[in-house]
Amino acid sequence: MPDATPKTESQKALDKLGLHRDIDLALHLPLRYEDETSITLLRDARDGGSAQIEATVTHCEVTYRPRRQLVVTVDDGTDTCVLRFFNFYPSQQKALAVGKRIRARGEVRGGFMGWTMLHPSFRAAGGDLPTALTPVYPTVAGLPQPVLRKAVLAGLARADLSDSFAPGDLSQMSPGPLWTLREALLFLHHPAPDVSLDTLSDHSHPAWQRLKAEELLAQQLSQLQSRRERATLRAPVLAEVSDGTLHDRLLATLPFALTNAQRRVGTEIAADMAQPIPMHRLLQGDVGAGKTVVAALAAAICMDAGWQCALMAPTEILAEQHFRKLLAWLEPLGITTAWLTGTQKAKERRSMLALIESGEAQLVVGTHAIIQEKVKFKNLALAIIDEQHRFGVAQRLALRGKLQHDAMEPHLLMMTATPIPRTLAMSYYADLDVSTLDELPPGRTPIVTKVINESRRDEIIERIRAQIAQGRQVYWVCPLIEESEALDLTNATQTHADLAEALQGATRADGLPVLIGLLHSRMHVDDKKAVMGAFTAGLMSVLVSTTVIEVGVDVPNASLMVIEHAERFGLSQLHQLRGRVGRGAAASACVLLYSTGDAPRLGEAARERLRAMAETNDGFEIARRDLEIRGPGEFLGARQSGDAMLRFADLATDQALLDWARAEAPMLLDRHPHLAHKHVQRWLGGKSEYLKA
Structure with missing residues (x-):
């Protein structure tokens, strides 16, 4: 029977942070650290510096001018300091009563009236000082730092932190001895007070290098597994069998000549579709590079072989633009096209659904309405998704699930006008074949x-x-x-x-x-x-x-x-x-x-x-600069269902680690498949599915 015990507020808050497993807690790393390892005397304090003081409360009152606040004066024997709290509870007021001895930590400000601290953290004095920096974790409402620290420590103690690869495997990446995963995590949760805070904040410390290597390896393993799994799947073989095909007739009637890039990419796509393995290709090209005509030619090969093709676009305006172009090119060649959006009148929609289910509509163009449950294809063999980064993972997987035919999958062609910089393609799209339209049609004015x-x-x-x-x-x-x-x-x-x-x-x-x-x-x-x-x-x-x-x-x-x-x-x-x-x-x-x-x-x-x-004006240069300015998140859209798959590694600075992970992944998968599986589960859990969409 399922556990019916109601969850506590802190358990609900942990769920909200995605901290379900011990390893999730162990990998929930601090945002920053507070140094509570030493006491500063007020006479030695620096204006604007952070300090921890131990002092006795000499005065405590609530004042109302200029606004309601709790004003507390403390004396450590060398000087006095005023602590101000604009938000406070009766329990805090009681803990700061006159005569109490406390430890307070915060930014010390000096002025004509002496030292002040605004909203310092405080607790009763006494007990040994910690020997490590105090971690401050990302959290949500209902989960105070002490509770989260306790949960993280417990998860860290219980989690399996055994290594998936030997430290020596990364020796060329690090000038000093490389840390194990256990050493790295224990250190990052409780760093020694003498560590350089800069190496912690910029993630250059050897402990961080270990974690980034682990994370990149998990990502590369997941995508390699995805690519190998797809090689075992089956898709319809869509090969041009004779001259005079729909593809050839479409080429002959186009009012313009294809660019060399369009011809090259068209050949790559045709070769993929002629295989019994599902195509998983990303077609990238700058604005106006002519992706739609490449998609139309791929659709022609599919329809010529007697199968249906679907093109899904993120907005009705974009879907309609595609529909009009494709209609003008394909209707004169005898192709029946269906149009499907969420705003259609019921009568028109019923008519379109019937055309699709009977197979009479060879090409279906529309918005996400295409993937709704009521839409039944007779034999979908090619799914084209335009501006693919705007669709969620579930939507892309739903379109791939529309071929219910002898356990086969449709070929998948994704298109984007946001070119993917090389490092991003190597990392996030390692499971995709990438085709690039790198020249614009003639006649486009700068x-x-x-x-x-x-x-x-x-x-x-x-x-x-x-x-x-x-x-x-x-x-x-x-x-x-x-x-x-x-x-x-x-x-x-x-x-x-x-x-x-x-x-x-x-x-x-x-x-x-x-x-x-x-x-x-x-x-x-x-x-x-x-x-x-x-x-x-x-x-x-x-x-x-x-x-x-x-x-x-x-x-x-x-x-x-x-x-x-x-x-x-x-x-x-x-x-x-x-x-x-x-x-x-x-x-x-x-x-x-x-x-x-x-x-x-x-x-x-x-x-x-x-x-x-x-x-x-170069889209690829624009993409490279965008990656520098904003990081990879913008390019990936919903591929990871909103979660950044790289939490620690940075593609702009960790190219050497990415190269190592790409080389290491196939060796680990071939020699130690159980370790590879365990490594992916540790880092990605259920998220590895997102990389397959």
């Missing part, structure tokens, strides 16, 4: 990017007026659609009204008045379609939008992109937005409008992002 202060807004509006007069179209992107006290940003609605007023009386090249549209995520889907349709058709000159136009929107006549409060956007998002212009023959520009608010200047990270945008 985009000039300008970084301009918000104070020059009027100049930008005049630039817009000139572009419209030449028959061009303009995007104006805003980060929010509502006013927020926390983020003092001009909302899209207000910007739309301001632009309409500023451009009143402006005319287009054909003499017609200027129409300005508004697009944001809270609009009804039919209204969104109407606005987008008018802009695409050239009826609307300016589109004020939130980031719903980030990917997929293709209007060749749009030649100017203004991004308001550009300092608030991530680098890859700025690059995606910029890619909406420069799609035609006209010279195109992207203006990054920034505001420093009340601050004298922009923050360092925001400055770095805007500088990178102004200096390069």
Whole structure:
């Protein structure tokens, strides 16, 4: 029978932190440390320094001016200090009664009135001083540090900390003797007071090196196991059998020639699909590199072999862009395409579901509605996921589970316009084959990017007026659609009204008045379609939008992109937005409008992002800089279901350890499979499944 004992508050809090097993507690490392190993005399204290004092309470009262606070004066025999508490309980007041001898620790501030400490930690004096630094752990409400410390210590004592690999295996990584896992963890939970705090905070200490090596090895082992497991699975063999195929006919009817990169990548994908093992390939290419046509050609091979193909996109706008392109290319060749989204009318939806289940719809395009339980494919053999980092693991696994046919899996092609830097691909995508579109189709005009202060807004509006007069179209992107006290940003609605007023009386090249549209995520889907349709058709000159136009929107006549409060956007998002212009023959520009608010200047990270945008149009260089500025989390999206799989290692600085882990993983898996399995379980537990999606 399951244990029906109700959980205590602290057990619930431990669950919230993901601390279920002894090893989870052992690997829950401190955020920082407090030095309680010595007592500082007040006469030796330094202004602004951290100190632990032992003193007697000489005065204790609650005052109400300028606000309610508990004011306690203590004397250690060499000087006095005032302790101030703005938040306090009666029990604390009692513990700080006159005559009590206490130990207090905090930042000491000096002034005309003597020493003060604001909200110091304190306890009754007495007992031996600790011999190690006191750990301060990441925690949640309901789990105070003493309780968490006790739980971590108990987990550390019970956990199996035996080594999966010998310290000698890592000798080339460390100048000194390498620590065992047990030594490393015991030390990091209770470091000696003479240790350099810098080596603990920057993770360069040998104990940290050991943990980072362990973690990277677990990640590489998990992905290697995933790759080997997939090699035992079966998928439909989708091979071109003769001339005159759908693939060849599609190639012949395309209104443009493929780039060399598209041909190379198409060949890689076709070779994968001709195997009886499920393809697991990531297609990466910069904005506008032509991923959709590569996907269409892969779909043609699949449909030619008599199987169905599904393409899933994260937003309805993007899904519809794909649908329109694919329809224009494939419908004349006799292909039936189904369209599936969450906002469809019931009658249309029933009709689409019937087409899919009967197999009459050879190609299905849509949003996450494709993976709902009611959607039954007759014989799905190829699943294409666009902007794959926006989907959760469960959603990707659900799409792979749509082929219920002789225990087979569909081939999986994932696409992204956020190029993956090499170190990230080696680490997080070690279980994937990666294809790269590294050249843009001819005819794409280079985009000039300008970084301009918000104070020059009027100049930008005049630039817009000139572009419209030449028959061009303009995007104006805003980060929010509502006013927020926390983020003092001009909302899209207000910007739309301001632009309409500023451009009143402006005319287009054909003499017609200027129409300005508004697009944001809270609009009804039919209204969104109407606005987008008018802009695409050239009826609307300016589109004020939130980031719903980030990917997929293709209007060749749009030649100017203004991004308001550009300092608030991530680098890859700025690059995606910029890619909406420069799609035609006209010279195109992207203006990054920034505001420093009340601050004298922009923050360092925001400055770095805007500088990178102004200096390069290369998506791979942008991705490399984004990795430097923000770390890997942004690129991985929901691959790890929100949990960063690397808690300790840093891909920017631990390349040597990653190389070691990649070389060590196959040897450990081949020679000691039981150790390899134990190692993955220790570090990843159930999370290893996420790496397979």
